[in-house]
Amino acid sequence: MSLLQLALDEHLRRIARHIQEEWGLWVGVVSKNEAIPFPGRTSVSLPICERLLGNPESALKCQESVRGFYQAKELDFCHHQLGAMVVPIKTTHGKKVGSIYVSGFIPQEEGAPIWDALRKSWPDELIESVPVLTRRQRDSILALMTLMQSVATEALGATEIEEIPSYREIIGASEPMQKLFKELRKVARTQSTVLVRGENGTGKELIAKAIHRDSPRSTMPFLAQNVAAIPADLMESELFGHKKGAYSGAHRDRTGLFEAAHKGTFFLDEIGEMDVSLQVKLLRVLQEGSFLPIGDSEFRKVDVRVICATNRDLEAAVKEGRFRQDLYYRVNVITLTAPPLRYRRDDIPALATHFTQLASHKHDLPPKFLTEDAIARLQEHSWPGNVRELENEIERLVILSGDATEIDASFIKLRAQTRQSAVDVMATDVQLPDAVEELERKMILEVLRRTNWNKSQTARELGVSRRNLIRKVQAFGLEDER
Template sequence: MSIEKVIVLEDDAIVRANLENFLRRQKLDVVTAPTIAAARDALGRDSFDLIFMDMRLPDGDSIELLKELQTRPQRPLAVVMTGFGSVESAVECMKNGSFDYLIKPFSTEQIEVTLRKAQEFSQLVKVNHFLSQESDDDERELIGRSPSMENLRQLIRKVARTQATVLIHGESGTGKELVARALYRESPRAEAAFIKVNCAAVPENLIESEFFGHEKGAFTGAMTKREGRFELAHTGTILLDEISEISPAVQAKLLRVLQERELERVGGNRTIKVDVRVIATTNRDLQQSVEKKEFRQDLYFRLNVVPVHVPPLRERREDIPELAGEFMRRFARKHGVHVKGFTEAALHTLRQHDWPGNVRELQNVIERAVILCGENGMLEPEHLGMAAPPENSGDGGDFLSGYNASGGLLTLAEMEKRHILAAMNHCGGNRTHAAKVLNMSIRTLRNKLHEINGTTPKSEDEAEVVEG
């Protein structure tokens, strides 16, 4: 629920009490204020999702308070209550940012309608805010006409229609996220939100609050309440990306949401019901993780209702020319470069390569080639930069030899750092792929990269909450 805390600013004691009682019956947390001063005081101390405001009060006109509220980043939705004679001032309030108005005397049905509208609106604001922070490229179509891609498309069409939980597995860069988005787009929930959580990118201590939200003061730094991704995804679809990376404690909590479709925020005790369709992805073999006791079997069964496998690019080489052609056009447009096509030799190189980083690697190679392409607009093998071995990067002699430029032995830490950077380079900057090559978890790699860069890990979007 998006509206939880409400303030009623009204000087008429009877109207105030009636409204308060009604709102409490709706399980809302209500504070009342008979004057603007009292309301201002309460608004300074606490955050509210909704304010009902009478217009003329003993200590002034509430339009001033309304204007003041508009300057706050986290403000309640405002509903103005006005007598029959002052509809013009209601219009004035709407111009100044109020969400709705009620003309006195009003019925409980009218309040209910207003509340419902406010709930929906506030949910939309939050979802939009979340989506506006997602980097959204609009190239979402799955490219490829190989039999395995056609099968995949058919499966997506069939499964999308249902509410079934889907587990998408495949190597890094094969297009799992694209498949998840296709499932969403073709589902009956396509009009509702698609909310993604990258389980590998969120630090372990924040993941629970990321999933389930938290109440104000739940832990140090929890300045306001925050809804989790499951609540944001209510009526829509949630993508749990790289699900293999979550800790046993969070696995247990996730199991509960999947089974009961209910949750409690961190530091809260109210049970919140959510209606979500769940899609998860993994590039690890989850069954193996279950055997190694790293992943709960019951959770695995809950997730693996419909397994969808995305094959590696080397097993569908016939898709390479079409993918390469499409990426070439996209990057030519993006970089404003004139490119005509690939030479036969370049196409041959692309077809021969094993693509350990799959479609993402191909995409990176083509982007670089488009940038390096010469005057004649033809992409040659040398533009693909694929034959160059990753070792011997130059400056201090043998980059990965274990010796520095003056012949002394490197420390283990320095050697590790060099090796990690070489792996990142080899994988075109793709951390998931590099982690796989290095046989370490993405989280460990992420932490090591932060160490190398001297940066601090933090949640992807800690500062994203907007209320009201």
């Protein structure tokens, strides 16, 4: 039984809902490397934890803290020093396989020091929403948690919880991913520059983050920048900063991303799109650890580990003069490859389960699971957009399934037919140029819709320049399809 299936137990959900509504707390189950909160708004107030999860950085810390509840004692504290009550989940054989937690409160007797600590970082209106619980209230909650404990044991029987295989936040048990994880563990401990290669949507930034978190620099900043996301004439200032008055509109000094990432890790995505003039400055940073902000006369020294990523053929770009050969050798010290999803279909069930949990919680829907026929349908698809496309598809399925807890293959059929229509032109009696044009039009339209008409992202996924994409959108009259 998976942790998700346990969280779907109606008896557990009913008790959790009562705790949420009565005390305005956060309730969930956690195993060794996975945590699932029970969904539901509270009638008292919005749980403080849910407010904090609106911030991506805070959400990551909260998730790591919650996973720590697996080993926690009966009364513990999260990284914000909010109280948490924890009881173990055991099989009928007595083996511990997880924990039930209730968090997001302040114990009355511990109030003063916690209030003082919270006031240093939180606004008063946020602090005032935190429930304060007496011992008697906590005893009442503990009695309900003990009941949940019995229900969980009965539901599990002698079986153990099946863990989702992962390395940091990267999910995968397939042979290509296990090979990647093995390489990641070796590379993370070093200071070497790393080049991550792979198609769009394969999780290259997650790989960079995993390297950073397992490196000696893990307590220092991790910054990321997509080279293709900013025009070339603005990229130099973004990366290296500028002095006040360096150019029209430079009204104050600006710190560049390299300087902001000092002592940490800087991830440069789509390095193959970098303008040749900027490649020279990047080479200097990699070789000498120094750079010159725009309008400055003094070089600045930085200690930054650089991780680059690309979905381009850099070797071809070097031959064509679009990428400096000396820079290529500098960024290509260690190469890691993110495998496309079609080469790791065995990971689709675990990925789909994970994304289902995330989407259910994001949209405040009951926990859901995919039936075996739904997962089989997902495994049949080639996923040209890789893991990102799968995540978007799962979110769509979760939303369309409404309050249902089971998602079967019938929800996937419409999208599968839409994908197939892009190649139907090959079966019609048309000239080759017309067939190619129709296929191109449908591919562009599908990716535009999937990215909510974000042209920069669409251009990246299709492997064309943004200018070329806009020209084709106009030529095909696709704006009328919005």
